[in-house]
Amino acid sequence: xxxxxxxxxxxxxxxxxxxxxxxxxxxxxxxxxxxxxxxxxxxxxxxxxxxxxxxxxxxxxxxxxxxxxxxxxxxxxxxxxxxxxxxxxxxxxxxxxxxxxxxxxxxxxxxxxxxxxxxxxxxxxxxxxxxxxxxxxxxxxxxxxxxxxxxxxxxxxxxxxxxxxxxxxxxxxxxxxxxxxxxxxxxxxxxxxxxxxxxxxxxxxxxxxxxxxxxxxxxxxxxxxxxxxxxxxxxxxxxxxxxxxxxxxxxxxxxxxxxxxxxxxxxxxxxxxxxxxxxxxxxxxxxxxxxxxxxxxxxxxxxxxxxxxxxxxxxxxxxxxxxxxxxxxxxxxxxxxxxxxxxxxxxxxxxxxxxxxxxxxxxxxxxxxxxxxxxxxxxxxxxxxxxxxxxxxxxxxxxxxxxxxxxxxxxxxxxxxxxxxxxxxxxxxxxxxxxxxxxxxxxxxxxxxxxxxxxxxxxxxxxxxxxxxxxxxxxxxxxxxxxxxxxxxxxxxxxx
Amino acid sequence: xxxxxxxxxxxxxxxxxxxxxxxxxxxxxxxxxxxxxxxxxxxxxxxxxxxxxxxxxxxxxxxxxxxxxxxxxxxxxxxxxxxxxxxxxxxxxxxxxxxxxxxxxxxxxxxxxxxxxxxxxxxxxxxxxxxxxxxxxxxxxxxxxxxxxxxxxxxxxxxxxxxxxxxxxxxxxxxxxxxxxxxxxxxxxxxxxxxxxxxxxxxxxxxxxxxxxxxxxxxxxxxxxxxxxxxxxxxxxxxxxxxxxxxxxxxxxxxxxxxxxxxxxxxxxxxxxxx
Numbered sequence: 021x022x023x024x025x026x027x028x029x030x031x032x033x034x035x036x037x038x039x040x041x042x043x044x045x046x047x048x049x050x051x052x053x054x055x056x057x058x059x060x061x062x063x064x065x066x067x068x069x070x071x072x073x074x075x076x077x078x079x080x081x082x083x084x085x086x087x088x089x090x091x092x093x094x095x096x097x098x099x100x101x102x103x104x105x106x107x108x109x110x111x112x113x114x115x116x117x118x119x120x121x122x123x124x125x126x127x128x129x130x131x132x133x134x135x136x137x138x139x140x141x142x143x144x145x146x147x148x149x150x151x152x153x154x155x156x157x158x159x160x161x162x163x164x165x166x167x168x169x170x171x172x173x174x175x176x177x178x179x180x181x182x183x184x185x186x187x188x189x190x191x192x193x194x195x196x197x198x199x200x201x202x203x204x205x206x207x208x209x210x211x212x213x214x215x216x217x218x219x220x221x222x223x224x225x226x227x228x229x230x231x232x233x234x235x236x237x238x239x240x241x242x243x244x245x246x247x248x249x250x251x252x253x254x255x256x257x258x259x260x261x262x263x264x265x266x267x268x269x270x271x272x273x274x275x276x277x278x279x280x281x282x283x284x285x286x287x288x289x290x291x292x293x294x295x296x297x298x299x300x301x302x303x304x305x306x307x308x309x310x311x312x313x314x315x316x317x318x319x320x321x322x323x324x325x326x327x328x329x330x331x332x333x334x335x336x337x338x339x340x341x342x343x344x345x346x347x348x349x350x351x352x353x354x355x356x357x358x359x360x361x362x363x364x365x366x367x368x369x370x371x372x373x374x375x376x377x378x379x380x381x382x383x384x385x386x387x388x389x390x391x392x393x394x395x396x397x398x399x400x401x402x403x404x405x406x407x408x409x410x411x412x413x414x415x416x417x418x419x420x421x422x423x424x425x426x427x428x429x430x431x432x433x434x435x436x437x438x439x440x441x442x443x444x445x446x447x448x449x450x451x452x453x454x455x456x457x458x459x460x461x462x463x464x465x466x467x468x469x470x471x472x473x474x475x476x477x478x479x480x481x482x483x484x485x486x487x488x489x490x491x492x493x494x495x496x497x498x499x500x501x502x503x504x505x506x507x508x509x510x511x512x513x514x515x516x
Numbered sequence: 517x518x519x520x521x522x523x524x525x526x527x528x529x530x531x532x533x534x535x536x537x538x539x540x541x542x543x544x545x546x547x548x549x550x551x552x553x554x555x556x557x558x559x560x561x562x563x564x565x566x567x568x569x570x571x572x573x574x575x576x577x578x579x580x581x582x583x584x585x586x587x588x589x590x591x592x593x594x595x596x597x598x599x600x601x602x603x604x605x606x607x608x609x610x611x612x613x614x615x616x617x618x619x620x621x622x623x624x625x626x627x628x629x630x631x632x633x634x635x636x637x638x639x640x641x642x643x644x645x646x647x648x649x650x651x652x653x654x655x656x657x658x659x660x661x662x663x664x665x666x667x668x669x670x671x672x673x674x675x676x677x678x679x680x681x682x683x684x685x686x687x688x689x690x691x692x693x694x695x696x697x698x699x700x701x702x703x704x705x706x707x708x709x710x711x712x713x714x715x716x717x718x719x720x721x722x723x724x725x726x727x728x729x730x731x732x733x734x735x736x737x738x739x740x741x742x743x744x745x746x747x748x749x750x751x752x753x754x755x756x757x758x759x760x761x762x763x764x765x766x767x768x769x770x771x772x773x774x775x776x777x778x779x780x781x782x783x784x785x786x787x788x789x790x791x
Contacts, residue, residue: 151647167640168774266758273754281761438760457785467787469650476644478654482781483739484761492644494654494782 030344033351035138039128042215045076048084048238049221051091052231058083063240065214068135069348069357069392077214080237082246085206088235089252092177092204095232100204101174105161112157112199114227119150122223126216128349130188133215135357135393136311137348148473149192152491155475156200159496163201166493172500174202175278176254181244183260184210184359185314185415190259191217193479193490195234201499203255206235208247212360214238248272255499258282259316261413262439262484280488280498282316282480284413285441288434289319289470290456292427293328295446299468301335304419307444307470309343309355309397313417314363316485317442319470321410322399323430326423333401333421340397341384355417358393367395367416374400374409379420405433413439427452431459440482444470463489521552521698523559523722524705526566527715533558538724540699543609552698555723557731560690563719567661567688568737570716575658575686577714579634586630586683588711590623597623599703604671607697622676625771629680636685636776649789656780658686659763660739663732667745667769668725671697674769675704678745681765681775683718687740691720692732694745698722729753736760740779744768 045062047054059081064073080088100108119126126149127141136145163172178198182190187209198205209217217236224234237243248256248268258268259282272279289307291300307319324332348356358364375381379400388394395416403410403420410420424430434443442464445456457465463481466472473479478489488498522529531537534556540549553559574582593600597619604615641655662682667674675693682689693701705720721728729749733741733756740763743753757764765778 262761266761269758269761270755273758274751276750276754276766283761453787457783463781463783465783465785467785469786469788472646472648472650472786474644474646474648474650474652476646477652477786478642478644478782478784480782482659482783486761487763487781489782492654492784493642 030352032347034347035128035131035349035351037128037132037349040125040132042075042129042132046078046214046218046238048078048080048088049218049224049234049236050084050088051235052225052229054221057081058087063211065133065212067132067392068212068359069389071391074132074215077238080208080239080243084237085243085246085250088206088237089177089250091232092206092235093252095230096174096176096204099230100233101202105163105202108199108202109157109160111227111229112153112160112196115223115229116150116153116157118223118226119146119153122219123147123150126188126219129219130216131348131356134184134187134213135348135359137353137356138351139353140311145186145189148475149189151475152189152192152196156196160200163496163500166496166500168497168500172201175499175501176203177252178203178205178255178257178499179247179250179253180205180207180257181247181260182207182209184213185311185316187213188216188220191220194257194259197490197495197499198257199233201496203499204233206237206247206253208237208239208244211240253277255279257488257498262486265486278498280490281486282488282490283441283484283486285316285318285439285481285485286321286411286413286437287317287319287442287444287462288321288323288460289444290323290430290434290446291325291328291332292430292445292447292449292452293325294448296448296468297328297332297335300446301332301339303444303446303468303470304336305339305343308419309417310471312356312358312395314359314415315471317464317471319442319444320414320419321434322419322421323433324421324423325430326425329423333399336399337382337384340399343384343386343397345386345394345396346389355397358395358416361393363415364393364395367414367418370409370412370414371398371418374403374407374420377407377409379403379407379409405436411437427456431456435459435461438484441485442466518550521550521702521722523553523555524702524708524718524720525559525563526719527709529705532556532723533562540607540696542606549606550699552702552722555721555728557727559721560728560731560735563690563721564661564735564737566716566719567690570688570714571660573714574688574717579637582684582686583630583633585712586626586633586680589707589713590626590630592707592711593619593623593626593704596703596707600672600700603699603703607671607699618671618673622672625673625676625680628771629684629776632684632773632776636773636780639773640777640782644784651787651789652784654782654784656685656777657783659779659781660687661737662687662689662740662742662779663735663738664689664691664742665744665746666691666694666701668694668696668747670694672700672704674745675701677769677771678742679718682742682779685776685780687779688717689719690732690738691718692725692728693720693722695723695725730756733757734759738762740765742779
């Protein structure tokens with residue numbers, strides 16, 4: 021290989037931007053129609069990879085939420101709650117099919133708005149979002165078998181707030197089970213990533229979903245706060261930071277309203293000395309660099325058995341040097357843009373704290389685009405459990421490496437966090453995998469794999485990573501009431 | 517001979533470290549029945565620490581073993597049936613037949629929940645069909661330490677209703693006994709102490725609810741609460757519980773496997789399938 025010409029380099033392979041037409045501004049989706057916001061406020065949404073303005077989004081206010089909640093209530097009472105499950109299911113199937121037909125468009129739009137690589141939106145976000153609708157469609161007429169009793173009932177109007185890291189996928193995780201169980205929805209997308217939710221609104225229109233069953237009110241934190249405080253909402257579901265999750269739970273404490281919380285994490289990824297090293301290296305990369313590390317369940321704390329530490333780190337660095345960072349629209353890109361300037365600042369601040377506290381940073385020598393928000397894949401070695409980078413969620417492509425000597429020590433370190441969303445474990449010994457999986461205090465355990473998701477697989481946290489599950493049979497339960505659960509009484513036989 | 521009613525912490529029967537007690541009279545009269553301990557904040561912290569340390573022992577016991585231990589509580593209660601009946605009659609001023617019925621139901625309830633230990637995972641777990649070559653299964657696990665508010669207007673049954681589900685799910689418990697009717701709770705601890713329940717798995721405090729409630733609700737090493745038996749200060753309890761996101765179960769006086777599951781978390785484990 022010569023210095024300047026790499027004959028094996030990838031030629032650019034850009035996806036076509038022309039696949040999507042983005043309007044200059046978007047209204048709110050309330051009662052089956054796009055309506056201008058009563059608040060009269062709008063804000064811009066940009067492409068974080070180029071800082072190009074994509075469109076103007078409506079900033080929903082209290083009056084807009086009032087209309088949306090009223091529409092959802094009316095739709096619940098007059099149509100949706102009266103519809104047999106079988107018919108609700110047909111709408112969900114239709115939505116899934118319409119999304120499949122426009123999957124490529126969704127993928128391009130998501131990449132432009134979020135900054136994540138087209139390979140991820142095309143192969144992960146959009147297909148999984150569709151699977152969620154298809155999977156839940158089939159539950160709509162089988163709820164009596166879901167485990168909440170013979171006559172399970174919906175709550176009514178559900179308020180939902182979703183994050184920016186998987187915009188359409190998080191919408192699907194929230195909306196699909198809510199509709200399948202017979203609830204109606206008022207959804208607030210994340211401030212920086214509303215475009216695919218608004219395209220989804222068009223899908224609802226095309227599927228002829230009854231007006232008001234799904235309402236999408238875009239906006240910022242103030243919009244979300246008004247939704248949480250709204251009296252007309254019967255149940256709440258939130259995905260986001262632990263801090264905001266706690267604030268929501270405090271606000272809802274007085275009403276006793278049921279709430280589902282999918283919050284932050286600081287996932288441990290444990291590599292035992294007997295692990296298949298090359299597979300583990302792939303899993304570590306997938307665990308922390310998937311989606312630029314903007315993943316609540318990211319394997320952001322690597323726990324390596326001491327005797328294989330140097331060997332593993334060497335292999336890991338060699339692998340990270342091959343990661344292609346850059347244009348998210350290029351089909352060869354592995355690592356895209358950081359979603360916002362704000363998030364980039366947070367990542368920079370935390371990584372600086374890592375260096376100040378004495379950890380050793382390593383980054384590959386890759387070029388970054390001149391515009392947009394970027395951060396190189398980073399690994400920190402010499403990390404102690406007390407360092408901020410080992411305790412706080414960075415939500416970026418930054419891995420903290422710690423070591424352990426005994427399996428017990430690995431578990432102790434892994435569990436030494438208020439979070440408990442996900443963890444990984446790598447070993448070729450079955451009994452050790454099962455032992456570690458049992459001991460780890462986390463809702464999802466990936467054994468010899470990482471960051472895998474499926475509509476049939478329950479996802480959710482232990483401890484301060486939240487409660488309730490999304491996906492699978494378990495994900496239906498938070499959307500059904502216990503009130504009609506038959507009270508089982510132990511039989512009272514005649515006593516002698 | 518009158519009995520001294522003490523606290524039950526870590527398998528032992530200490531008086532309150534505060535040296536306090538409070539009088540319990542026969543209902544509707546001034547006849548002194550007993551002066552149980554009035555637990556302090558420090559007693560509560562000791563109880564939580566004991567429950568925390570007992571988690572490993574209780575969680576690592578097999579479900580079959582836990583089932584037999586809870587069944588053993590029922591057996592031991594049967595042997596002290598008369599004492600329970602007399603205490604209920606005295607505390608709550610109930611007739612013998614009503615008190616006998618309450619004891620019978622409480623014993624039956626232990627037997628019912630004992631049987632759930634090795635079944636709850638089967639009715640609520642799942643083998644999830646993944647779109648790809650993965651084996652994926654979900655099973656419920658105990659959340660850890662549960663703070664239990666016994667029903668305040670019941671001597672024995674409301675106590676068992678509140679604590680048995682948490683234990684059947686593999687949690688360890690710190691129980692606040694009924695303030696007005698605490699005597700059955702302490703007699704139950706004497707039963708528990710002789711039923712092979714490891715020390716610290718069950719801790720029972722008698723005393724004044726208003727003093728203890730905020731500390732139990734806010735304790736950072738308590739992972740969940742069953743507030744079914746607590747009718748007052750519920751908003752305050754839920755607010756305090758938010759600090760470390762305690763799971764809060766609220767089932768009134770119902771009996772259901774959902775009550776066990778409300779104090780458990782579901783864990784999903786993935787593994788690739790391949791040659």
